[in-house]
Amino acid sequence: MKTIIFKTASAYLLPLLLLFSIFILLRGHYLPGGGFVGGLMASIAFVIHSFANGIDKTKNIMTFHPGFLMPVGLLLALVSGALPLFFGDTFMTGLWMENAVPVIGKVGSALFFDTGVYLVVIGVTLTIIFTISEGL
Amino acid sequence: MNNPYIVLPVIFQLFIAVLLMFSWNSKNIQKLISVTGSLIALVISILLLVKVNTEGIQIMQAGGWAAPFGITFVADTFSSLLVLLTAIAGLAVSVYSVGSIRNARVKFGYFPIFHLLIMGLSGAFLTGDIFNLYVWFEIIIISSFVLLTIGGEKAQIEGAIKYVTMNLLASVIFLTAIAILYGLTGSLNMADLSLRVAEIENRGLVNVTAVLFLVGFGIKSAVFPLYFWLPASYHTPPPAISAIFGGLLTKVGVYALLRVFTLIFVPDAFLSTVIMVLAIFTILSGGIGALIQNNMRKVISYLIICHIGFMLAGLGVYSSLAIAGAIFYLVHDIVVKTNLFMVSGLIFKFKGTYSMRLLGSFYKEHPKLSLLMAVPLFSLVGIPPLSGFWGKLLILQGAIEQTNILVVVFVILGSFLTLFIIARLWSEVFWKDGPELPEKKHIKYFNALKPLKRRAMIGSILFLSLISLGIGFGAEWVMRLSIKIAENLMDPTQYIQAVLGN
Numbered sequence: 217m218k219t220i221i222f223k224t225a226s227a228y229l230l231p232l233l234l235l236f237s238i239f240i241l242l243r244g245h246y247l248p249g250g251g252f253v254g255g256l257m258a259s260i261a262f263v264i265h266s267f268a269n270g271i272d273k274t275k276n277i278m279t280f281h282p283g284f285l286m287p288v289g290l291l292l293a294l295v296s297g298a299l300p301l302f303f304g305d306t307f308m309t310g311l312w313m314e315n316a317v318p319v320i321g322k323v324g325s326a327l328f329f330d331t332g333v334y335l336v337v338i339g340v341t342l343t344i345i346f347t348i349s350e351g352l
Numbered sequence: 353m354n355n356p357y358i359v360l361p362v363i364f365q366l367f368i369a370v371l372l373m374f375s376w377n378s379k380n381i382q383k384l385i386s387v388t389g390s391l392i393a394l395v396i397s398i399l400l401l402v403k404v405n406t407e408g409i410q411i412m413q414a415g416g417w418a419a420p421f422g423i424t425f426v427a428d429t430f431s432s433l434l435v436l437l438t439a440i441a442g443l444a445v446s447v448y449s450v451g452s453i454r455n456a457r458v459k460f461g462y463f464p465i466f467h468l469l470i471m472g473l474s475g476a477f478l479t480g481d482i483f484n485l486y487v488w489f490e491i492i493i494i495s496s497f498v499l500l501t502i503g504g505e506k507a508q509i510e511g512a513i514k515y516v517t518m519n520l521l522a523s524v525i526f527l528t529a530i531a532i533l534y535g536l537t538g539s540l541n542m543a544d545l546s547l548r549v550a551e552i553e554n555r556g557l558v559n560v561t562a563v564l565f566l567v568g569f570g571i572k573s574a575v576f577p578l579y580f581w582l583p584a585s586y587h588t589p590p591p592a593i594s595a596i597f598g599g600l601l602t603k604v605g606v607y608a609l610l611r612v613f614t615l616i617f618v619p620d621a622f623l624s625t626v627i628m629v630l631a632i633f634t635i636l637s638g639g640i641g642a643l644i645q646n647n648m649r650k651v652i653s654y655l656i657i658c659h660i661g662f663m664l665a666g667l668g669v670y671s672s673l674a675i676a677g678a679i680f681y682l683v684h685d686i687v688v689k690t691n692l693f694m695v696s697g698l699i700f701k702f703k704g705t706y707s708m709r710l711l712g713s714f715y716k717e718h719p720k721l722s723l724l725m726a727v728p729l730f731s732l733v734g735i736p737p738l739s740g741f742w743g744k745l746l747i748l749q750g751a752i753e754q755t756n757i758l759v760v761v762f763v764i765l766g767s768f769l770t771l772f773i774i775a776r777l778w779s780e781v782f783w784k785d786g787p788e789l790p791e792k793k794h795i796k797y798f799n800a801l802k803p804l805k806r807r808a809m810i811g812s813i814l815f816l817s818l819i820s821l822g823i824g825f826g827a828e829w830v831m832r833l834s835i836k837i838a839e840n841l842m843d844p845t846q847y848i849q850a851v852l853g854n
Binding site for chain 2: 283286287290291294297298300301304305306307308309310
């Protein structure tokens with residue numbers, strides 16, 4: 217699928233889709249969306265890029281192996297779940313900031329949990345896809 | 353009593369897994385993290401058991417959502433005892449893996465997945481929510497799929513297909529049962545369900561749901577007639593993985609049976625007869641299956657089935673004494689079965705085969721090791737005062753008290769079958785003069801291993817043998833604990849009060 221149209225489009229689609237996936241991630245607290253869907257969307261962005269330019273080019277634009285995102289995301293989710301334990305609350309209790317942050321709104325520990333999910337999903341999906349395409 | 357920290361045994365395992373994933377490429381650091389992590393997990397679970405034993409049932413409402421709406425974690429004596437046993441078996445297998453797991457498997461993430469499995473097991477024991485129990489079961493089976501197939505040998509894949517198919521079927525049945533139960537009561541909290549199920553007038557529907565749970569858990573714990581996936585798959589992965597499977601995976605099904613059939617569904621005459629008959633056939637089919645096998649690991653796999661029958665018989669009799677026996681036997685069985693698979697792996701490292709016909713003269717060549725291996729073997733038979741004896745004694749006492757002659761007869765028959773099988777295994781593997789075995793090229797023999805690896809394998813067997821001896825000689829303490837657990841199971845008001853408040 218190395219048409220010039222697709223190739224050119226993919227260069228613009230990659231940042232757009234990544235941005236959109238972050239939007240979906242942030243939207244997910246009260247509305248449809250969230251870490252899982254956002255993560256899938258972000259990995260689709262990379263998959264489209266690899267369709268157009270070949271898997272080696274896609275690997276080049278990432279400075280590290282996507283598998284590294286798995287423990288990072290898990291750790292983020294784990295810490296945000298376990299954080300309340302240090303304040304004497306139970307596991308997974310939502311902790312919220314007193315004041316709202318501009319644009320995003322009030323930030324709570326749920327956002328970090330979701331971000332963790334987002335990273336794990338990207339890591340797992342891309343690792344699977346890269347491993348399969350290496351075997352072909 | 354509210355205690356946010358009872359979830360620590362679960363999240364600590366996840367933490368170890370994350371640490372292990374960060375050091376994906378360095379196998380020595382992974383081994384170090386796994387062993388020290390398992391040690392800390394053991395300390396945590398000992399603290400949990402002590403706390404629960406002195407201060408009563410501890411609960412945690414995840415996210416601060418009160419029961420019956422949120423997910424509740426409950427640590428009563430039963431759960432925390434099993435969490436402790438999981439930690440003990442986890443530590444032993446982790447040390448054993450240092451010696452026996454090949455580097456290729458470590459490279460594909462053996463250790464992280466192993467700790468995720470332990471996390472799933474601890475979670476299943478601690479949860480007080482039936483749907484959450486299903487989720488932990490899923491975590492357990494997904495991790496076990498990976499462990500079973502990691503390395504990708506032909507025999508492993510073949511075993512894994514049977515294992516995966518049957519376990520997915522069991523999950524579907526379990527999930528269906530949960531859905532029906534939710535439709536009947538509108539609740540998923542086990543304590544709440546206990547109250548609501550008792551009020552349902554349509555007993556027929558309740559019994560159907562109960563049987564669905566029985567089938568679902570029955571497949572997972574390898575109860576007759578759906579046990580055949582177990583001996584078809586447990587002998588295929590490396591011995592360290594078989595050890596954790598044989599020790600804990602089927603036992604989590606037994607735990608679920610004991611919990612659900614005392615707390616939610618109190619068996620009526622029909623249901624306890626069904627459980628009893630299943631138990632009898634499980635004892636028979638496991639025992640007879642083990643008789644005709646030649647592969648050492650298959651013999652042990654069939655013995656697992658046979659002894660699941662003992663615990664089920666304890667539940668079938670349904671008196672606090674018999675259930676105490678089942679719990680005592682569960683405690684003993686987790687330690688011994690884990691140990692036996694490790695023993696078989698060690699013998700393989702010396703001889704290069706699992707076939708009992710080809711093995712022999714192990715006692716002549718390694719007398720000290722053979723004496724060490726005799727401990728789990730004879731504990732399994734239940735020679736007094738070793739650990740297997742006391743559990744069976746309690747089950748028999750309970751059955752005689754209820755004049756349940758059938759269970760008495762078959763438990764004794766099962767014990768004699770076990771005795772015969774172990775005696776045969778002992779004489780074939782240890783006493784008989786074995787033929788000279790040809791050196792196989794693809795096996796790394798014990799003497800070619802580094803001293804640290806050798807010590808790790810023998811040390812973990814020694815550790816579990818000591819625990820077995822401890823259970824046998826400290827039987828009074830374990831017995832008091834299991835009788836206390838059984839009384840709490842038979843009369844769940846304490847449990848319900850702790851979860852729901854009043």
